[in-house]
Amino acid sequence: MSEQTPQSRGGEARAEKLTAEQKSEIARQGAKTRWEVDRTLPKATHAGKLVIGNSEIPCAVLPDGTRLLTQEGFLGALGRSTKPKGRSQQPSEDLPPFLATVSLSSLITDDIRAATVPIVFRTPTGGKALGYRAELLPKVCDLFLEARRLNLLTAQQQQIADKCEILVRALAQVGIVALVDEATGFQDERERDALHQLLSLYLSEEKLAWARRFPNEYYRQLYRLRGWSWPVGKAKTPLVGTLTNKIVYDRLPDGVLEELRKRNPTEPGTGRRKWKHHQFLSEDLGQPDLRDHLLQLVAIMRISKDWATFMVHFEDAFPKPGAQLSLLLEDAD
Incomplete structure (x- = not known):
């Protein structure tokens, strides 16, 4: 049995003087504190399993976009025990044992030292986990x-270096962040964010006054x-709008036409739109892009x-991924 210190003997003496009610209250307060701390932990919005070489690593994405590999999966990928013992199971500013x-x-940089502090988080199902960036x-x-x-x-x-060589070769083609995004499904969220940023620049917050945009x-x-036959008066065949969507608006950046249809819906009964699509394009980016497209068209x-x-020339000049020329030629019949 190990020798007791004065501090440990004093602690035991104080504990012996506590009543059952006091001990229960201390335990309750401790549990409450732990619960309050756990409640503040970030909860992963996405989770999945990342396959690199022969390794399968659980991964997650936090609400702030931080990509994590679980500590257990990280260690397993390096050929280490996936069940860390002692302090390595808790957040620590010390370097991990490996x-x-x-x-x-001599090779440990400040950057690596900072990145090795594990992050405590909750999985999408509510479980508690440790992860490395x-x-x-x-x-x-x-390293x-x-x-x-x-x-x-x-x-x-x-042996760890041998594992690392396999991992590095597997990572040579695609970055680790992209792999995590694919494994967790976060790339869909990332694409939506990118689309939102594009639309915020490409489209106007308010409808612009009408001005002639199509020569x-x-x-x-x-x-x-x-x-x-060229129409007499201002009336044009309704098919003009359909074709204009196809050869003009549908060849603007992905998502623009869909958003224009939301902002400028057809009127019930008439099936016509109250405004022109181009009135919703921004003056800084959307309108100039439309003008350039029309000049080429x-x-x-x-x-x-x-x-x-x-249509053959059009497809050569403005190719759209997945479009089939045969479908576009149907209008010529």
């Missing part, structure tokens, strides 16, 4: 490979290519003898 060795000390994995791999090159490793560390030459060429129209020829 880095806290004399042989590696995903960016730490390639850094640790680079071990550099240590191997310098002949600094012990026999046990050589008459555009409509004249459209009628010529379709073999239609009219030039292609002029060199085309008919609609079918135009």
